[in-house]
Amino acid sequence: MLAEVRESDAPPETAAIYAKLREAYGLPLVNLIWRHFAALEGVLPWAWDSVRPALPLLDAARERVRAALPVPGLPMGAEAAELATLYNRGNLSNLILLTALLRGKQGEATTPGAPPPAMLPTPLPLPRIEALPEEVARAVRALGALHGHEGGVIPTLYLHLANWPAVLKPLHASLSPMMATGRIATLRDAALAAASIEADRLRPYLAAPPAPPPEALATARETLRLFTSRVIPEMVPIGLMLAH
Template identity: 30%
Template sequence: MSDPFPAIAEAEASGSTAELFADIRATVGVRVVNLVWRHLATMDEALPWAWAAVRPLYQQGMVDQTVIGFRQAMALPRLATLAGDEPASVDAVLASYDHSNTVNLFSLGALAAWLRGEGAAHGLPQPGTRLPTPDVALPALASENDVTPETWRRVLRLNCFGDSEQPLILASMYRHVAHAPAFLARLEPALAAVQADGSLDRAIAANREAARRSSRLLARAITAERPAHATDIESSVSAFVNHAIGKMVTICRAIRVARESAAA
């Protein structure tokens, strides 16, 4: 897969970029910096501007309160059982991405809406208590050379569910769970079934639209000067919101529900 969205690896970050990565981890409440932030770090001054613009949305609990309401009405496809004797790291990855993808969906959706001038005409987002964050350690982010060819091909096939046949962005969650090939082997037919009956695409579309409405309201809380390269920043952020993050919010939540139902 070609990589139209290059990124700075956390281990390679230095100086102010490393400091921003550390603040993102602490503020969002995760052990890893999501790909979208690492991609923005490759663009001149994009990361410090974008993070400063949305950081208050996290700090004041506005994003968290939006997530609470969103999850109450969230559409989910019904996956076949995904029970299995997995490494503990599988559920750690799912918990981390279920949290980070969802809060990032709203903060970045708000940022993209603000850059397009599409904030809601009325209303203000409500601050509130922040959600608890998953205190979990994650396995290494696998690359093609770290796993068998069969496992990597499965990662690429999984990445197509809920997206176009040639998605632009490889969702990092699949790379984190690539160390558990038996789990991926069960996950693929489960997602294939809901892709085939249309329920996966319908749920993703419904959740994206709900998130879009809430993001426009959150955009009203952003106070920033319009940056240089605003069009490039908006284009990149929107690609993540509309594709990788937009689909994985639904997919990751559905997987967790399927695993929790099986455990019960």
């Protein structure tokens, strides 16, 4: 599992940034990549300060990426669809913003003011994998293993779906052939292409705050490369299918 600082464990300075992220995204949760940044010295405030000016442009960018990804439905129940809707907003936002962050600021532009989006409903708490029954934990790990990510990263959506354990095995059965035949890879590449365009549009709006310590920044950039090339763009179409 990736090093992270959970929302319930966050010290005051981290919790304050988490609160700003939730408000800016209109999400009642903080995604894994940001929780991982909090585990690296100086990275969370640097990343937040870098992308904050571009946030008012995110709604339109997110919708353009979504429109570029026509996906089939993957009916797994109302609870899974509602949870996927939350993660879709976070994953689409993060794919665009963090691709821009990884590429770095380029140009100068002033962001027009805009109110944050309405807050989505609060889901059931995120389980801890070590607290799950062994059969449920195995099912969560099996879903993560479909992706073959370096370091065994388990997308948080799968862990969150453990609140409805009956969904996990049918979801694995549905996704496994789509992985094997390259369907998810094709949708991932489409998500990457669409998000790349939007990320470059946002780069002039990024800020350039002082960088964190070199070792922490190197680790953050390595994780960013994995998340923006594989982890997030694979979960974008999966989340859209679940919510469709």
